[in-house]
Amino acid sequence: MTTPSTFKPVSSPRPGETAWLWLVKIVTGPLLFLIFILHLVVNHYLGSTASGLMTYDDVVAYFQNPLIPAIEIIFVTAVVTHSLVGLRGIVLDMNPSRPALNAVTVLLVALGAAAIGYGIWLALVIAAKGL
């Protein structure tokens, strides 16, 4: 065994980015891919317009089955989370200072919450239109 190192490391690694953040990306990723395939097929093959897109009435009808808004909500939550955690990873690669990183993190969380909130609201509004 080499003698214990008696020195202070070049920079003690900044705690924060732990396995959980990475796991969030890694769990939402494949989930997103599955839902995405569904999303793609539905929007390009089931709609009544020539190119397969859905008209207003198609969308409202589609949202009547309560399962659909549920999936859409999971979808928007997962995709917003995945993309913003990823974006933070890109920002990390720009080696921001600790305060700058915290600011970016707060901003991303706020943006994410807003987008997810808005997504859920939108899904419920559309579903409600059909009642």
Added chain:
Amino acid sequence: MSKPHIIIIGAGFTGVATAHDLALRGCDVTVIERGDICNGTSGRTHGLLHSGGRYAVKDKESAVECIEENMILRRIVPQVIEPNGGLFIAIEESDLSYAEQFIESCEECGIQIDELTPQQALKLEPNINPNLLSAFIIPDGTFDPLRLALAFAGTAKHNGARFRTFTEVEGLLTDGQGNVNGVKVLDRAANRLLELRADVVVNATGAWAGQITGMAGLDAPVQPTPGIMVAYDQRLVQRAVNRLNVPGDGDIVLPQRRMVVVGTTSFDAENVDYIPVTEDQVKLMLERGSELIPGIRNTKPRGIYMATRPLVGGGSGRSIARTFKCFDHKETHGIDGLVTITGGKATTLRIMAEKTADVVCAKLGIDMSCVTKETPLLSYRQYYTIPN
């Protein structure tokens, strides 16, 4: 009285070991190296942690030094050593006839050896020459040259020594009466000339020792004697494998990381800065190496290089005693302030440093004795973790 300042020229094995020793004896040490640590002969040494077996018959003094230092290095710097032992194997009748005096001399020098039957030897090392006639186990080992030096250099730095790499000595500074009291150096990274004063200048430049003593108008009786080494890309043995006979060409094969390294040859050379590899010597290594380990024939060379031994004294090639000399130029030429250390082998770097440090301390009236035998070295990475 402030600490005496010692300048050591050359950061090969002897230079860094002397820096380590003097740093422990209360000296302020500066090591000047024109390249980086170990970029001369020391870097390209074969890497054999010598048991002394090769020299037991003809050079007992060397053999005893080797076995003692071998054991000390295993204790103080295990992190750079493959301590798996060695084999002397006899392939032909002439090898066998060497066995008797070999056993006697090894015992005389305190080198522990055991004879093995060919079957026993093949069981331990299946890749050695299957029709060997006899074999002896011996406490050889191998090491990583750069890391052995870095371990000494790092520990020296930890104890206050400073290292100036990429700094080349252009001339010696004198005090007017011809005594050396410093060096004129060119910092090659910054292209700046500097003058550094010192109480004693130690010339530890190995095969290049003559260039430094030349600056003081002296010549150093060092006979640069290069030899070839060929590294092959498979680790076929766990132990060092030596040919049981008088020292000859290509008579040692060492394992190192995932390679085996065959060495060496011996010839004279003048310009030591660059020794080209010659095809015939490469073929010779393959031939001799595969006599010991036939498997080498179906490996590929990974690195081929020349290393220049700083043999002491006149005379050519192998016959010079393989020990080392420490010259205090005050006694030899009446020039104070300059000490030259040359000769010796990698394994004996600690004792060479001890003797040199003794000479330096005697000149400066420091009556501290050497403690490096019992001082474990720090991790070799400490050389880089401690700022210069």
Added chain:
Amino acid sequence: MSEKWTITLRTYRQKEGEAPRYDDFTLDVDPDEYVLDAVERVWAFHDRSLCFRHACHHSTCGACGMRVNGVEKLTCITILRDVTQNGATLKVEPLRNFPVVSDLAVDMGDFYKKNEMVDARAVLPVIEAEIEHPSSAWNPNDAQYIRLSDCLECGMCISACPVAATTSEYLGPAPLAAAQDRGIRRNPELLNIVDSEDGLWRCHSAFECTAVCPSFVDPGRRIMDLRKQVIGAKLGQLFGK
């Protein structure tokens, strides 16, 4: 060995306070020689001020890593024939992502410190070799033998790594590979070092490190395995194992 080529060695030069430049040296070489031999000849016969790091000349010390025609190579084992042709120009530059000391020599201080931080193993039992390769012809009863580790600490994986290019804080492939080699379960103190902003999770699976590693370490694969070890350890912590 006897064939003769004439090549131009375009060498990166930088002295303190001077702008970097490239010097061309025309050399007669033997194509079976190594790139390091050519560089050393430039120092010996053409320009004594050339600074470069080299020691063992047979891939055990890790000092002579350089970028040869833009690709990281251990110059002591890179044969000229494999990287250039007769009459061609061979560009030699220092490794990326390390401070340049001068010319081709870089300062490996930070990198060695990170290896020291994870206490990378310098020697290990012979049979522990994650990568089986003909070069490892050892048999099971060699268990008690010790050998020097595969990692030469040559720094080329850090030079090739796109993440290491963005910050010197990043631990880097070799130290992460060394942490994997030591194992999180056997050395729990490693968890906080590697499971951090400058550690494991910055790796973007470019596998450039594995592409340039000259010495059977395959840091890319080891980082991936380290992810498994860390996730296991974290889940273990969560469920109080």
Added chain:
Amino acid sequence: MNNQPSAKKFLGWFNPLGRNPGSWAFIISRITALGLTLYLFLHLIVLGRLAQGPEAYQEFLALTENPVVKIGELAVIGAVIYHGLNGIRIVLTSFGIGVTRQAQLFYASIVLAIVGTLVFTIRMFAG
């Protein structure tokens, strides 16, 4: 050539010189990620029209007939297929599966992304 790492060097991510497949996977993943994040938020905003009633949504639908928008949408589809598959490549290699074939997994991601995009090109233009 400033040799040291620095944050300003993030353009270096996209430097194709002497890169191996793994780096291309990383570069294209990062480009598609940035594109997709931008598209995601535009997509969410545009879909807001559904809440404003049929006319607003109809107006938006007309927009999607424009070939330039269709090509844009195809790019998004290609990007998502590639980014998704490469993500799965990273998940697999992170758990030790296919590590020695990571380059082939990357090539597969590219090929499938192109094939997927072609399928939808036919679907959207041939109709």
